[in-house]
Amino acid sequence: MLENKIRTRFAPSPTGYMHVGNFRTALYAYLFAKRNGGDFLLRIEDTDKKRYVPDALEKLIKIINWAGLDYVEGVYMDGDGKFFQKGDYGPYIQSERLEIYGKCAQQLVESGTAYYCFCDEETLEKKRQEQTANKQAPMYDRTCLKLAPEEIQEKIAKGEKYVIRQKINTAGITKYKDLIRGEIEFKNELLDDQILMKSDGYPTYNFANVVDDHLMGISHILRGEEFISSTPKYIQLYQNFGWNAPEFAHLPLLLNPDKTKLSKRQGDVAVEDYIKNGYLKEAIINFVVLLGWNMGEGSTQEIFSLRELEQVFDLKRVHKAGAVFDLKRLDWINAQYIKKLSADELYGKSLEFLAQKDFYLNAPENMKTEEYLKKVLTVEQERLVKLSEVGENNKFFFTDIEYGKDMLRWKDMSDEALKESLEKSIAVLSGIGADGWETKNIEEKLFAAAGDKKGDLLWPLRVALSGAQKSPSPMELAWVLGKQESLNRLRGAIDRI
């Protein structure tokens, strides 16, 4: 019944954090399924015991949930952090499917397309080195393929360690049509007899992947470019089982600025890091989806919501070449999304970042109220690039200000004129009632009083209120600080003269 249904999966290994490249793979797989009315599932590939990291699974699921990449089957986590599985084709955790892989491998052995191998890793490594030294491609030499059935039984009975290898059909070529790259073909004689089952009884990725994708009815496999060259072996595996191979789409790589594969050494690679640095979910998704995909057809749209992408995403428009991860562009997209936030949203999202800052923690209580904070954020919103920078450039909204008298001076004002200017500001602000205390009105009153010499009035006012040369406009400063605090700071300025 799954015959013609489009089904994609995200199949990460719980080895640490969510790499942005993996995240993009998940995003594309999700979007492709959504766009085509298919299913998206989450499977966990924990077949490497050595690389297993305890809380990696939790992180993975949290990020997928956070991003809103809803899946219909797979591994989930409830409110208490406990895992559970849902779906008719489970289990969805490979370490719980060992029996299945064992049977499948046995089936292949019996049909003659897989065989037992007793060579130990040391011997294998030595042979590889010899082959490399002789400029030959390092490949398994099929020593164990020559073993007689009795010998095999004997070794197994003696308890010798063994793996099961795929017996490659070395004649001819294997080709497949990649949805992104078109036809790709390989000479079969170059394919290695890869290991299917490891000596610890676990399957390799190469094997578990094929078995599970088939058993779970996966129709389209979206994965990184690094799997292109192992795909012909998978195809042979499908053939050996008598299964129809799914469609393949190999995604381009994400690159460092120097065009090498995106790596931790050259910056953050975990989605978690970007969240921590104040990037919004919508911005991360928007940025990442554009790394290798575009609307085309003359569209110049740059900003896309997840919902929109679900409608327009098309594998045909995925680029072939790798894409450099350009932080500047992410910053710009993030700023776009911050500008679109409502006052409540911005407030809600900013709190956790403010809570990490000393200037905020040490601020007086009246500067931590929701009402006050929302005013600060209203002023900050248009210039904020990352949430993590909230308040950074406007600390004067939270702290006592320190500045030298000369900073107050606009051009070459005399002390007399300075004092007069500040007093004029006091007079203007004093005359504005609580109901008129808003930026626009404050501005009108100030401009009226300033006449054509705005600088003489506004510059000293700016510095008196902020103690800084770079700040929002004096009227915005006054609006945020409130009448009382503004007047206090102005009087403090006069005292300095």
Added chain:
RNA sequence: GCCGCCAUCGUCUAGCCCGGUCAGGACGCCAGGUUUUCAUCCUGGAAAUCAGGGGUUCGAAUCCCCUUGGCGGUACCA
């Protein structure tokens, strides 16, 4: 080494399939304007001999061939 993938402004990319606009947009950068400053915003600009070389053609980023470069794979990792 062998195998494979890829190649348009600094970056993300449109155009390539179905040859013929000054190779278009965005980020970044520069300049001007608005804002008393900075940022925002607006306007303008510089920026790709379409990796290089050969063909085919009246005409090629677009079609063909070769070369080069980058990257990936070559594990009892995924």
